Amino acid sequence: MSEAVLNGVEHQHDHHPTGIKRWLFTTNHKDIGTLYLCFSLLMFFIGGAMALVIRAELFSPGIQYVDPQFFNSMTTMHALIMVFGVVMPGTVGFANWMLPMMIGAPDMALPRMNNWSFWILPFAFTLLLMTLLLPGGGPAGGWTMYPPLMLQTEHALPFVIFAVHFMGVSSVMGAINIVATILNMRAPGMKLLDMPLFVWTWLVTAFLLIGSIPVLAGAVTMLLTDKFFGTSFFDAAGGGDPVLFQHVFWFFGHPEVYILILPAFGVVSQIIPTFARKPLFGYVSMVYATCSIALLSFIVWAHHMFTVGMPLAAELFFMYATMSIAVPTGVKIFNWIATMWRGEMTFETPMLFAVAFVILFTIGGFSGLMLGIAPVDFQYHDTYFVVAHFHYVLVSGAIFSMMAGAYYWLPKWTGYMYDEKLGKLHFWLSVVSVNLLFFPQHFLGLAGMPRRIPDYSTQFSEWNAISSVGGFVFGFSQLILVWVIIKSARGHGEKATAQVWEGANGLEWTLSSPPPYHSFEVPPKISRS
């Protein structure tokens, strides 16, 4: 039954089916990583197209191209797809590819379950996307699915809820696999504090996933029973409370934002030392900062709900708890900058994205601090300021780090260097357009433009037009990335060495590029520097 009990003597090479069966039945971490990454890229363009519908509609005031219901379903679907279909699968794809190689393992701990974690996603997103074809259209109550608005969804409601359950199954299985891999499959002699930071951030992220995704499953289950089975979780007429949903949702939702950003921290913490040609500054403090961010993320959720009428004590508690997250995050940013300090820096595409990440994520972090101050949040709440904030941390944060990771590891994956010129072009177009796209939204929000509304007052016209131009440039620039990936994958480019980057350190760089099908067939020896 088993393909091989691998050991040093008996070499069994790439015995795996070819063609479509290879991808459907694979238990190989690299194949599954590739599937995750390709899926993420495909969803990036689907979710991106929806964003362009939104930006086209908002280019000028008045209703231009779509009706408000469809507009709202676009904002809802765009968010669900970007969160659950792009960033999460994308970072899991990185984890699949890199974790076994970084810790000196042959594969993930539970390879068949790994396959299942991926192969749930196409089905789950089919369930989600098919709602656009149903009577009443897709879900339009926002990705946060607040009742009672969400309960007015027509035929799409059970589809969305079950799609969320389905994705949750995938995430929890993926997370369990990652925990088991990191805790159980490390090369003999590799202690926890020997692990690369990307491994650490994923270990912590996996705990967050296992702890928070089931809560989301519970929240949407309550929506389902409220709508179809007569329960009154969120109906005050029966003694429930619509605000209860917000509490439950954000108990999941806040850890979720760290699920999206912690792997990004990990990627950047791998890249900056490589191109600064210095070891990561403050490795241990990075680990502790990651863990404290994760713990704090479970006690700050209600800062998303300052305006719903919570008791004053709750407002204060959640405000101070939120502020305290700035400390470990500040430690991280300080460490990245200190790593670059007096380093022998070069600026290849991955480094450019990583440096842009540090700067732009910090902007997003600061606007987050502003939003975390309860009294001023009363002004910012549900305005474009919030939209600007979370797009700075998610697009120029999480997505930029994924771009950085893709360029950084592409030569390792394919065996060929990517096209540096195109990479730089992609970077500069992206970094300029992303600021053009989201920076004006700060002004719009502060001036009072509400989010999730297809029309706006005429004084918001100029900044909206500029933002839309930035959106279209950013969207179409991403086609360059696809072209770069295709070129590298088809072997157009310089042959990559095992180490690929002069300053790269770690087990993954001791393997050939591309690495063998089973990464480490015998455990590597760990040498401590």
Add this chain to the structure above:
Amino acid sequence: MTDSDKAYYLPSPSHWPITGSIGLFGIFLGAAIWLNGATFGPWVMALGSAVFIYMLIGWFGVVIHESESGQYNDQVDDSFRMGMIWFIFSEIMFFACFFGALFYARMLSVPWLGGDGAGFMTNYILWPNFVDNWPISVTPDPTLFREYLEVVPAWGVPAVNTVILLSSGVTITLAHWALKEGDRKSLVRWLFATFALGFVFVGMQGQEYYHAYHELNLTLNSGIYGTTFFMLTGFHGLHVTLGSIMLVVIWARAKKGHFSEERHFAFEAVAWYWHFVDVVWLLLFVTVYWV
């Protein structure tokens, strides 16, 4: 097994995962169609369930075969253990969500609706006749959420069920001791006792539900008390049912001579799961029925 230190175990490609996805897709799609009122929904759901059950039997079959033929080393065993532990943790968080809803209703939303603290105007404007008490038999709007006669008392069936589940926790431990001592006869006997207790629990719970629905008028539609009562005990009952089915499988395997004195991960995984279900019940008994 001799060189389990340096050898890695890697399973071959498998069609079971994607079969499972197809099954789950059918179940979810069918359920969604059903909830939208189309009559073919249940058929799609049944088809999906059939595929899913086929996957469960097939996939577990492969794993059991691999395990019994000694292909797993200690490292694989550890991976399985971690997988099960973290799966149970995810289940704990799922239940925590519903317990959270119960506590929120009892401590906050119901008192607020009754005019407590800053809720004075809420009560005054919306439902001035609503009186805050727990369990709330009269909801703020009795035309929408029906009144019920009384709640299921703690010291009747629920107390007996508590004894049943706690005893089943003892019997599964006795089964484990028997397994470790190589006493196969006792192992099979105690396992049988455990799942029998499990099914008795589910049966009594079912009867209690029948009683609540038909005589007490207590339903899912009875406001927040009925909501939290049925959702919490319902999900728990579902888990007891699942655990009992898992115990039946373990019992059948034990009868076939599976498991050794040292290596019996599947048995332990089910035992952990059973204890988890047990602890959840204790919490339920205290917070839903008793206090």
